Amino acid sequence: MSGRHLLGVRDLGAEGIGEVLRLAETFEEVGRRPIPRVPALRGKTVVSAFFEDSTRTRLSFELAAKRLSADVSTFSSSSSSLNKGESLRDTVLTIEAMGVDAFVVRHACAGVPAQVAGWLSGDASVLNAGDGAHEHPTQALLDCFTLVRERRRRFGTVAAGEAVFAGLQVAIVGDIRHSRVARSCLFAFTALGASVTFVAPPTLLPPSLDGWPAEVSHDLDDVLPKCDVAYLLRLQNERMEGQYLPSLREYTATYGLTAERARLLGPSALVMHPGPIRRGVELAAEVADGPASLVTSQVASGVAVRMAVLYLLLGSGAPIGA
Amino acid sequence: MPSAWPCSTYYSDRGPRLARERQLLITGGTVVDQSGSRRADVLVKGDAIAAVEGGRVLRAPAGADVLDASGCVVAPGLVDLHAHLREPGAEEAETIETGSRAAALGGYTAVVAMPNTSPPADSAAVVRQVLQLANGACCEVLPAGTITVGREGRVLAPMAELAALGVKIFSDDGSGVQDAGLMRRAMEYASALGVVIADHCEDASLVGSGVVNEGAISSALGLPGRPAVSEEVMVLRDIALAHVTGARLHLLHLSAATSVAAVRAAKASGVAVSAEVTPHHLALTEDNLAAYSTAFKVNPPLRTFTDMMALRGGLGDGTLDVVATDHAPHPEEAKDTSMCEAAPGMLGLETALAVVFSELNFPLERVLAAMSWVPARIGGIAGQGGPVTPGSPANLCVIDLARRWVVQPGKLASRSRNTPFAGRELLGKVRHTVFAGEPVVVAEEAQR
Numbered sequence A: 001m002s003g004r005h006l007l008g009v010r011d012l013g014a015e016g017i018g019e020v021l022r023l024a025e026t027f028e029e030v031g032r033r034p035i036p037r038v039p040a041l042r043g044k045t046v047v048s049a050f051f052e053d054s055t056r057t058r059l060s061f062e063l064a065a066k067r068l069s070a071d072v073s074t075f076s077s078s079s080s081s082l083n084k085g086e087s088l089r090d091t092v093l094t095i096e097a098m099g100v101d102a103f104v105v106r107h108a109c110a111g112v113p114a115q116v117a118g119w120l121s122g123d124a125s126v127l128n129a130g131d132g133a134h135e136h137p138t139q140a141l142l143d144c145f146t147l148v149r150e151r152r153r154r155f156g157t158v159a160a161g162e163a164v165f166a167g168l169q170v171a172i173v174g175d176i177r178h179s180r181v182a183r184s185c186l187f188a189f190t191a192l193g194a195s196v197t198f199v200a201p202p203t204l205l206p207p208s209l210d211g212w213p214a215e216v217s218h219d220l221d222d223v224l225p226k227c228d229v230a231y232l233l234r235l236q237n238e239r240m241e242g243q244y245l246p247s248l249r250e251y252t253a254t255y256g257l258t259a260e261r262a263r264l265l266g267p268s269a270l271v272m273h274p275g276p277i278r279r280g281v282e283l284a285a286e287v288a289d290g291p292a293s294l295v296t297s298q299v300a301s302g303v304a305v306r307m308a309v310l311y312l313l314l315g316s317g318a319p320i321g322a
Numbered sequence B: 001m002p003s004a005w006p007c008s009t010y011y012s013d014r015g016p017r018l019a020r021e022r023q024l025l026i027t028g029g030t031v032v033d034q035s036g037s038r039r040a041d042v043l044v045k046g047d048a049i050a051a052v053e054g055g056r057v058l059r060a061p062a063g064a065d066v067l068d069a070s071g072c073v074v075a076p077g078l079v080d081l082h083a084h085l086r087e088p089g090a091e092e093a094e095t096i097e098t099g100s101r102a103a104a105l106g107g108y109t110a111v112v113a114m115p116n117t118s119p120p121a122d123s124a125a126v127v128r129q130v131l132q133l134a135n136g137a138c139c140e141v142l143p144a145g146t147i148t149v150g151r152e153g154r155v156l157a158p159m160a161e162l163a164a165l166g167v168k169i170f171s172d173d174g175s176g177v178q179d180a181g182l183m184r185r186a187m188e189y190a191s192a193l194g195v196v197i198a199d200h201c202e203d204a205s206l207v208g209s210g211v212v213n214e215g216a217i218s219s220a221l222g223l224p225g226r227p228a229v230s231e232e233v234m235v236l237r238d239i240a241l242a243h244v245t246g247a248r249l250h251l252l253h254l255s256a257a258t259s260v261a262a263v264r265a266a267k268a269s270g271v272a273v274s275a276e277v278t279p280h281h282l283a284l285t286e287d288n289l290a291a292y293s294t295a296f297k298v299n300p301p302l303r304t305f306t307d308m309m310a311l312r313g314g315l316g317d318g319t320l321d322v323v324a325t326d327h328a329p330h331p332e333e334a335k336d337t338s339m340c341e342a343a344p345g346m347l348g349l350e351t352a353l354a355v356v357f358s359e360l361n362f363p364l365e366r367v368l369a370a371m372s373w374v375p376a377r378i379g380g381i382a383g384q385g386g387p388v389t390p391g392s393p394a395n396l397c398v399i400d401l402a403r404r405w406v407v408q409p410g411k412l413a414s415r416s417r418n419t420p421f422a423g424r425e426l427l428g429k430v431r432h433t434v435f436a437g438e439p440v441v442v443a444e445e446a447q448r
Helices: A013-031 A056-067 A088-097 A112-119 A137-155 A161-165 A180-191 A220-226 A248-255 A295-314 B096-105 B124-134 B159-164 B180-191 B216-221 B228-245 B257-268 B279-283 B286-291 B305-316 B352-359 B364-378
Strands: A045-050 A071-076 A102-107 A125-131 A169-173 A195-199 A215-217 A229-232 A270-272 B023-027 B030-033 B036-039 B041-045 B048-053 B065-068 B073-076 B078-083 B108-113 B140-143 B196-199 B248-251 B273-277 B396-406 B425-435 B438-442
Touching: A013 A056, A013 A137, A013 A161, A013 A180, A013 A295, A045 A056, A045 A088, A056 A071, A056 A102, A056 A125, A056 A137, A056 A295, A088 A102, A088 A112, A102 A112, A102 A295, A112 A125, A125 A137, A125 A295, A137 A161, A137 A180, A137 A270, A137 A295, A169 A180, A169 A220, A180 A195, A195 A220, A215 A220, A270 A295, B023 B425, B030 B364, B065 B438, B073 B364, B078 B096, B078 B352, B078 B364, B096 B108, B096 B124, B096 B140, B096 B425, B096 B438, B108 B396, B108 B425, B124 B140, B124 B159, B159 B180, B180 B196, B180 B228, B180 B248, B196 B228, B216 B286, B228 B248, B228 B257, B228 B273, B257 B273, B257 B305, B273 B305, B279 B305, B279 B352, B305 B364, B352 B364, B352 B396, B352 B425
Parallel strands: A045 A071, A045 A102, A102 A125, A169 A195, A169 A229, A195 A215, A229 A270, B023 B065, B030 B073, B078 B108, B108 B140, B196 B248, B248 B273
Antiparallel strands: B023 B041, B030 B036, B041 B048, B073 B396, B396 B425, B425 B438
């Protein structure tokens, strides 16, 4: 991984992604130890600056930093001075002045991690933990990691690491328009050699897909039999209904992975979802909990992958071994 | 105009500005106005032009100030139909004093102050306050009034009362009048007053929460978009309403190629419509947003290269009548935030002429027409926009077209710093500005 920040998967390329995946395997082993902690980032300070609500991503980042022995502080906008009229830039510079090595930034507006990186005067790193409908790079990385591990485990794929993506057919289904996960996954999967098809009604696609390495389909039944991975997205918010879609019922009927529709999947096809799932809307409960589902495995991958990213950006040179 | 309103003769009451008659000689320049271009010296006495002499070099009368215009163009002062001077209510961003100083440095001798102040200029009280503050300004400041009370798009503002105070332009700028029925009645009502209805054309239902032009860039950046069609549909609606009401319609800051085409067709069919374009829409595109720089966030948004070229074409063939700045000062904290929360708008008064002159390969007379005498005519602003002839009010700017300079935000006279042209080298700078006979800018320096 080159560069000081992780702002998007787009900047990583196949080589950068492969580096993260290989290191994550090491850290996954660390997680299985009786004392799952290494001194790699001892003395480093990581601040999770979450300007938008999140439970799993924040928790996952903080666990990752702690397992690397970093000091971790949490900042959330509800407890911040943003409510008192301080500008975002001032808030960031104030935190920086306290001596911080990494900012893990989530914001409801796209671009904030890049802006924060531009504002910093020192050499702290910025890790994008999700910005608007732009990118969520660690989600895509943990999805890649999950796919590699699961395909190897299930099918004994001989190919090393990320090579399992070559020729893989992935369908990303649902609210592409408002999804940072869809964008990051598209760039990660295709960088590693997979083909991606976006499946969504036109209202839930970005206004322009110029230059995006994705096919588009409005017919899930047509895509499912051909795909190796069906990646379902969460409908982003409740306003969706009536504005972008006639109803959740109609959405489920046309784009939901119902139990019935899941039968169209091939025998080795896998089902993924970044969570949290709206059961019965985009994904039927029996499919989410069924044998093809990687949902739990995705969550489990998060900590190891985020350890790898933190280590690559902040590594002090201390050994990873116990 | 009925004069049942108090202070209805505000403008004509002002009288001569100076106790002692000042004399000013502008020497060595080339006069350019609506009647063409000629080498001439200009003698100013009091607040009027006394002589324009091309055949011989004028000698400065005893006690006269001399402004060197050698190598320069002497033009009617520029006229901006669209500036946000922020007073009353947002004096931390700009005041009429600082805004008019910025205007004078940019060559302007008249500026229309948009009414989206706090409180907005929807009452005689606010309009009178602006007029009062304008008395000490470095250029003529003409308050525009709102179309609806509070710019809320529900109740018509007291247009006749405000027109009696001298208001010539009505606008809810900042946003458009969304309700077509109300806009129709506003136009009908305005048509009897001889005033201009100026609309900010963006259909709110199509704009949503958008912050940049909708398209490939917004999609790649993951930012919600403001589509060009949101402007086009309101332009088409307003043109149709102007056609049936006979109102004088002025379309503010057009940004999309489709809007230019709509105005071109409307003019061909005889609708009384005028349109303006900003220097930033003429010189910048959405590509500038790629690094999430809030300095480039503006409504309507910067659009594609195709749109920019269509705007240039529209200005070139007269479809777009006017270059207006949409000068929109904001304090740093309003821009030092996310793209979604950052205030839209950018400075314009001090850079407008140089940007247009540097970026567009237009004849100087076309540029000056769009920035001086045409806006003066559209805005009904007497005594502005030339011609440079004896007896005319002495509102002039002297432009050094060969002067190269770099835009330095810290050196601008505006109280705010939000220029999108920071660090850019521009060609052409205003050397002197004369407002009502007073040299308010001399050798690129504001005199007060």
